[in-house]
Amino acid sequence: MEKFKNVVIGFGKAGKTLAKFLAQHDEEVLLIERSNQMYGGTCINVGCLPSKNMIINGQRHLEFADAVAKRGTMTKQLRNKNYHMVADEPLATVWNGQASFVGNHELKVAMADGTTRQVAAERVFINTGATPVWPKVPGLTPSERIVSSKEAMELAKKPARLAIIGGGYIGLEFAEMFNSYGSEVTILDHHAQLLGREDADVAAEVTNDLANLGIKIELNAELTSATDNGQQVLLTYQQAGQKRQTEFDAVLVAAGRRPNIDGLGLENTDIALTKRDAIQVDQYLRTTVPNVWALGDVNGGPMFTYISLDDFRIVKDQLFGEGKRTTADRNVVPTASFLTPPLANVGINERQAQADNKDYLVFKLPVKAIPKARVLEDQRGVYKAIVDRDSHRILGATLYAAESHETINLIALAMKAGLPYETLRDMIFTHPTMSEALNDLFKAPVK
Numbered sequence: 085m086e087k088f089k090n091v092v093i094g095f096g097k098a099g100k101t102l103a104k105f106l107a108q109h110d111e112e113v114l115l116i117e118r119s120n121q122m123y124g125g126t127c128i129n130v131g132c133l134p135s136k137n138m139i140i141n142g143q144r145h146l147e148f149a150d151a152v153a154k155r156g157t158m159t160k161q162l163r164n165k166n167y168h169m170v171a172d173e174p175l176a177t178v179w180n181g182q183a184s185f186v187g188n189h190e191l192k193v194a195m196a197d198g199t200t201r202q203v204a205a206e207r208v209f210i211n212t213g214a215t216p217v218w219p220k221v222p223g224l225t226p227s228e229r230i231v232s233s234k235e236a237m238e239l240a241k242k243p244a245r246l247a248i249i250g251g252g253y254i255g256l257e258f259a260e261m262f263n264s265y266g267s268e269v270t271i272l273d274h275h276a277q278l279l280g281r282e283d284a285d286v287a288a289e290v291t292n293d294l295a296n297l298g299i300k301i302e303l304n305a306e307l308t309s310a311t312d313n314g315q316q317v318l319l320t321y322q323q324a325g326q327k328r329q330t331e332f333d334a335v336l337v338a339a340g341r342r343p344n345i346d347g348l349g350l351e352n353t354d355i356a357l358t359k360r361d362a363i364q365v366d367q368y369l370r371t372t373v374p375n376v377w378a379l380g381d382v383n384g385g386p387m388f389t390y391i392s393l394d395d396f397r398i399v400k401d402q403l404f405g406e407g408k409r410t411t412a413d414r415n416v417v418p419t420a421s422f423l424t425p426p427l428a429n430v431g432i433n434e435r436q437a438q439a440d441n442k443d444y445l446v447f448k449l450p451v452k453a454i455p456k457a458r459v460l461e462d463q464r465g466v467y468k469a470i471v472d473r474d475s476h477r478i479l480g481a482t483l484y485a486a487e488s489h490e491t492i493n494l495i496a497l498a499m500k501a502g503l504p505y506e507t508l509r510d511m512i513f514t515h516p517t518m519s520e521a522l523n524d525l526f527k528a529p530v531k
């Protein structure tokens with residue numbers, strides 16, 4: 085059995101950043117990654133960056149096949165850079181193999197070259213990411229035509245008719261992406277409203293804009309079967325008590341992602357799972373086994389790259405700092421769905437303010453009132469903010485507007501600093517920008 089002080093399982097955002105950090109701080113570290121096509125993890129290979137690249141190239145009217153090729157070139161470069169970022173550290177070792185626990189601190193690694201290695205570690209960091217949820221529907225099994233987001237970005241040609249199961253982050257971003265390449269897109273979601281957690285007024289604007297692009301939206305749609313005849317897929321679903329059937333050239337399954345614990349051998353350890361089959365961690369990301377941590381999507385926290393990075397910061401602070409940083413510090417987490425225009429959120433919305441019985445003010449500004457939106461020739465959307473009536477602190481905001489994925493970070497900063505809304509109302513901003521409209525947003529509450 086080989087011995088390492090630190091073993092990281094998975095080359096994700098937290099894992100790779102931690103491995104490099106440890107190696108640069110005189111600690112020997114082994115990083116195990118099961119696929120040589122995944123050095124650097126989900127985000128750079130099959131997630132955030134390739135999807136945004138394909139979204140942008142669709143807007144630039146590239147042919148689908150050219151955009152797929154460009155995406156491949158970009159991810160190859162990123163993968164190589166990420167590999168060397170860790171592997172070139174003298175104290176770091178990278179193994180290409182599938183790790184599974186045989187004891188609390190012992191692992192068996194099925195190496196890509198067919199050999200098996202055994203390793204024991206003082207500390208283990210699990211960073212194995214997430215995997216698509218595959219609804220249990222007869223016939224809905226992976227094939228050349230029934231794919232997840234990864235394979236959708238690798239298709240040989242654009243599907244003329246694409247069904248997307250799920251209208252969440254991936255569903256909506258990919259709907260617009262494929263629409264821009266000329267596919268006829270239908271989103272099927274089993275909920276009554278797209279973006280179920282959004283305020284109804286904002287969700288209606290987004291839904292309307294998607295429909296105006298020609299994207300078909302089937303809500304309250306309960307998929308009952310899929311029949312893949314080797315050329316097309318016939319989807320059958322129930323909607324408003326009626327049986328409906330439509331044929332598609334491809335089906336993208338985007339029904340959520342779950343923590344990836346498959347094949348990890350956790351049954352050979354004392355590592356506990358949550359009710360939702362995530363690795364159970366405390367606010368320091370410690371599992372139920374001493375000196376074993378779980379970071380990133382696998383621990384059941386919010387599934388975003390920047391959360392995985394923050395998980396790294398929490399563990400780094402324990403190992404090398406004061407040990408004070410925890411998940412409880414995450415009171416302000418902005419998010420953005422990269423639609424056109426993007427939909428960005430931070431804190432609570434009006435729906436949540438009502439549910440929490442908050443005493444709040446609502447500020448709202450239509451995007452068409454913003455000069456920069458006219459310059460950008462995209463006047464769709466709305467700015468909306470919720471403010472505590474007594475303290476004047478911002479409780480949350482939803483920005484559905486051009487450049488909102490950037491502007492939201494300003495509001496997040498104001499919230500993190502505990503600033504009253506008047507700071508943004510009275511601040512001097514550059515012009516013409518989308519952020520200067522925060523002056524106008526906060527002029528007078530509408531409620």
Ligand SMILES: Cc1cc2nc3c(=O)[nH]c(=O)nc-3n(C[C@H](O)[C@H](O)[C@H](O)COP(=O)(O)OP(=O)(O)OC[C@H]3O[C@@H](n4cnc5c(N)ncnc54)[C@H](O)[C@@H]3O)c2cc1C
Binds near residue numbers: 095099131133379390
């Ligand atoms: C299509 C798509 C778009 C996305 N867009 C965004 C976005 O715009 N912004 C954003 O913030 N987030 C986005 N996300 C989410 C984001 O990609 C993830 O939250 C993030 O990458 C998770 O990183 P991680 O550190 O948990 O691990 P990951 O990056 O998922 O890495 C886990 C690694 O572990 C490896 N592995 C798994 N099991 C084993 C094992 N047993 N042995 C060895 N190796 C193993 C895997 O091969 C993988 O490389 C997107 C996700 C998808 C799918």
Ligand SMILES: NC(=O)c1ccc[n+]([C@@H]2O[C@H](COP(=O)([O-])OP(=O)(O)OC[C@H]3O[C@@H](n4cnc5c(N)ncnc54)[C@H](O)[C@@H]3O)[C@@H](O)[C@H]2O)c1
Binds near residue numbers: 250275340341421422
């Ligand atoms: N821009 C970003 O930050 C970004 C982009 C992509 C993905 N992500 C991350 O990846 C995660 C996974 O994305 P996702 O879109 O797969 O999940 P999601 O949770 O965002 O959305 C899943 C959707 O599928 C629907 N659904 C579930 N089961 C269904 C069924 N049987 N039939 C019809 N509809 C069904 C749900 O109602 C929901 O609307 C996201 O939650 C997010 O954390 C982030």
